[in-house]
Amino acid sequence: xxxxxxxxxxxxxxxxxxxRLDIRAFVVVVLLLLAALVASVVLIGTGDFPIxxxxxxxxxLGDGDPSQELIINDLRLPRVLVGLLVGASLGLGGxxxxxxxxxxxxxxxxxxxxxxxxxxxxxxxxxxxxxxxQVALGALAGGLFTGLAIYLLAWKRGVHGYRLVLVGIGVSxxxxxxxxxxxxxxxxxxxxxxxVWMTGSLNGRDWEQVWPLLIMCAILVPVxxxxxxxxxxxxxxxxxxYALGVRVERVRMLLMVAAVLLTAGATAAAGPVSFVALTAPxxxxxxxxxxxxxxVPSLCMGAALLVVADWASQxxxxxxxxxxxxxxxxxxxxxxxxxxxxERKAGRI
Numbered sequence: 001x002x003x004x005x006x007x008x009x010x011x012x013x014x015x016x017x018x019x020r021l022d023i024r025a026f027v028v029v030v031l032l033l034l035a036a037l038v039a040s041v042v043l044i045g046t047g048d049f050p051i052x053x054x055x056x057x058x059x060x061l062g063d064g065d066p067s068q069e070l071i072i073n074d075l076r077l078p079r080v081l082v083g084l085l086v087g088a089s090l091g092l093g094g095x096x097x098x099x100x101x102x103x104x105x106x107x108x109x110x111x112x113x114x115x116x117x118x119x120x121x122x123x124x125x126x127x128x129x130x131x132x133x134q135v136a137l138g139a140l141a142g143g144l145f146t147g148l149a150i151y152l153l154a155w156k157r158g159v160h161g162y163r164l165v166l167v168g169i170g171v172s173x174x175x176x177x178x179x180x181x182x183x184x185x186x187x188x189x190x191x192x193x194x195x196v197w198m199t200g201s202l203n204g205r206d207w208e209q210v211w212p213l214l215i216m217c218a219i220l221v222p223v224x225x226x227x228x229x230x231x232x233x234x235x236x237x238x239x240x241x242y243a244l245g246v247r248v249e250r251v252r253m254l255l256m257v258a259a260v261l262l263t264a265g266a267t268a269a270a271g272p273v274s275f276v277a278l279t280a281p282x283x284x285x286x287x288x289x290x291x292x293x294x295x296v297p298s299l300c301m302g303a304a305l306l307v308v309a310d311w312a313s314q315x316x317x318x319x320x321x322x323x324x325x326x327x328x329x330x331x332x333x334x335x336x337x338x339x340x341x342x343e344r345k346a347g348r349i
Contacts, residue, residue: 025288025297032284032300036084039307043083044076046314074206082205082269083310083324084303085213087276089266091302092224092295094277095284096259099231099293100252101164104339107278108263109332111168114274115175116146117267118198122179125194126186133208135197136268143264146171151256200273200325202310209269216265220258224295227251232292273325275332276302276309282339 044060045051049071051059059068060077094107108114120142124130130138154167179198183191230251263277283305284297306324309331313322 022288022290025290025294028284028287029297029300032287032297032304036300036304036307039304039311040080040084043080043307043311043314044072046311047071047076078206078210079202080307080310081210082213083202083307085210085217086202086266086270086273087280087302087304087306088299089213089217089262089302090273090277091280091284091305092221092299093259093262093266094302095281095293095295095298096224096231096255096262097277098281099235100256100259102235103165104282105278106165106168107275107281108259109274109278110165110172111150112170112172112175113143113146113150113168113260113263114267114272114277115172115179116149117143117264118272119175119178119182120145121197121268121271122182122194125197126182126190129190136209136212139268140264143260143267146175147256147260147264151253196323197271199323200271200328201323202270203323205270213265213269216261220262221299224255224258227255228293228295231255231295235292271323271325273306274329275336276305276328278339279332279335280305282335 041053041056045053045056051068051072055064055068056072058064059072064072090108097106097108097111098104100106117139121135121139123142124135124138128134150164150168150171153171154164156163183194186194230246230248233246234248234251266273280302281294281298284294284301287301288294288297290297306328309327310324313324313327316327
């Protein structure tokens with residue numbers, strides 16, 4: 001049974017449970033998922049050995065020839081799955097930080113989490129010459145340490161939006177300086193390896209990166225969505241949230257930990273892919289025209305953005321294949337300038 005309620009529709013079960021469905025947001029999510037699926041099929045078929053989309057779909061369904069199964073299932077599919085999971089993690093993490101800080105600039109790129117995760121990875125590369133798994137663990141540890149530092153430094157009878165952003169900018173500057181110092185102290189081989197990792201890339205990603213990301217998302221996404229109601233109420237202010245029965249600091253701490261883990265895990269898998277966490281939530285909100293954090297649309301937008309950017313990095317520049325982080329950095333930088341101008345005209349900064 002359903003009943004119209006303004007923008008959406010309230011669905012009621014025989015047991016009395018009620019769920020509000022925003023029709024426009026639902027359509028946006030479906031279209032974004034479809035775009036991510038189509039882009040993934042096209043991306044799998046892209047490369048030195050092009051494969052038609054129909055053959056890609058047939059092979060994924062288990063009806064391809066042996067050579068195509070090797071190329072698709074063993075080489076290209078893991079890369080695309082890592083791209084989808086990294087984009088989804090960054091999109092959801094960015095939406096959480098922007099909602100908690102109540103600021104469109106409150107993304108992991110601006111707050112310094114990506115730089116902190118990069119510092120952790122560079123310590124492993126430069127000081128210990130660690131392998132790929134150790135670099136990933138170093139990035140995860142660096143992101144967690146940076147997130148904890150930001151939270152503690154921003155705490156003063158609670159964590160408030162602009163204080164969180166300002167502290168994050170300061171931590172980002174410190175982490176960037178540390179990263180520069182580590183590169184200058186590295187030998188030429190480790191420095192080159194570090195610079196390649198710092199661009200953010202999906203090259204060479206395989207099933208070893210897929211499974212940890214998939215497990216992380218399978219655990220964290222339900223936790224985040226279970227607290228979405230409290231997060232939406234917190235956007236009205238802490239006092240109102242307390243009055244409505246939300247345990248504000250508990251919910252804020254839980255969701256910040258989830259956002260840090262999502263960001264650090266994505267950075268550990270693909271390097272610091274910049275600006276997806278900043279742009280995906282804002283683009284999702286503009287498409288849905290819906291108030292609130294828009295968690296699921298942001299997740300889907302992040303996944304679609306990253307696979308499209310990866311396709312562009314392979315096809316839009318001729319024979320010169322760019323790391324996906326270069327493409328997202330250019331597009332995200334332009335978007336950031338536009339967002340700053342828009343916020344300034346609106347008198348919010």
